[in-house]
Amino acid sequence: MKFRDYYQILGVERSASADEIKKQYRKLARKYHPDVSKEADADARMKEVNEAYAVLSDPERRAAYDQLGHDYQSGQDFRPPPDLDAGFEFSGHGIPPENAAEFSDFFAELFSHIGGARRPGGMGSMGGMGGYEARGQDHHARVVIDLDDAWTGSTRQISLRVPQVGAGGRITLATRTLNVKIPQGVREGQLIRLAGQGAPGLTSGAAGDLYLEVHFAPHRRFRVEGRDLHLTLPVAPWEAALGATIAIALPAGPQVKVRIPEGAQSGRDMRVRGKGIPGDPPGDLFLVVEVVLPEASTAKARQLYETMQRELAFNPRAAW
DSSP states (O other), X not given: OBOOOHHHHHTOOTTOOHHHHHHHHHHHHHHHOTTTOOOTTHHHHHHHHHHHHHHHTSHHHHHHHHHHHTTOOTTOBOOOOTTTTBTBEEOSOOOOGGGGGGSOHHHHHXXXXXXXXXXXXXXXXXXXXXXXXXXXXXXXXEEEEOHHHHHHOEEEEEEEEEEEEOGGGOEEEEEEEEEEEEOTTOOTTOEEEETTOSSOOBTTOOOOOEEEXXXXXXXXXXXXXXXXXXXXXXXXXXXXHHOEEEEEOOTTSOOEEEEEOTTOOTTOEEXXXXXXXXXXXXXXXXXXXXXXXXXXXXXXXXXXXHHHHHHOOOOTTTTO
């Protein structure tokens, strides 16, 4: 995938104000709109201009794009990081599915998940004094936690960056910090609702809620699927051949002892029920055996391998 420089497409500086971006968009729209333009590539150029404006006219998308794109040049090979929008607080608008075809793969890859789905909430009601009360908009943020936090539950201090339109229509990032209770057994993608932490309501309307979408930081040993844990378990040749009991340290809890049966081969699947992430029900622990050979890096090690070669009638290709 190639990086798209939306500032270059619109022909504005990265420091351009919201008014300057709008003015330039209107100028290009008059030039490339297919109904009036005589340019041969008017339709394609208009789509590019529309896409660039969809990003740069939106404070939240623009802030995320600026955060990511300052080290990239137009046309450069690009792959967005998995935590692109982690720590950004959005007001809950993703790409409407019916409009997805209007945008490039680059745009969709960056912004389809930003903001999540809108949460249900009252849009407003007539309040006292004849005024209009409106519930504040729900906000959404993606947060990355350690697997240990899901295992035991914890209270974490989380800082969120909130895109705002500052003086002169330029984008600024405000930061707010919240103490968030992470429930034990939280799953990847689960939403934690913080009541009243979204946008303020209009007049005396209630504030919206803030939804935190939980994701796990990569773990050096375990892979997570739901509440299940997956682990490649390295074993020595003698453990695989003779059988062994191996203690496995879980992310944040007591060790679990696993019996390796005699004659276990690399690739053997094993399952330990109830030893995944705690919950109701808890997840399971899935293991894949990997037999690891010691190196013949010393004279003694080479001697042992040579003895095995002579005395063990073993040919791994005998069934060929």
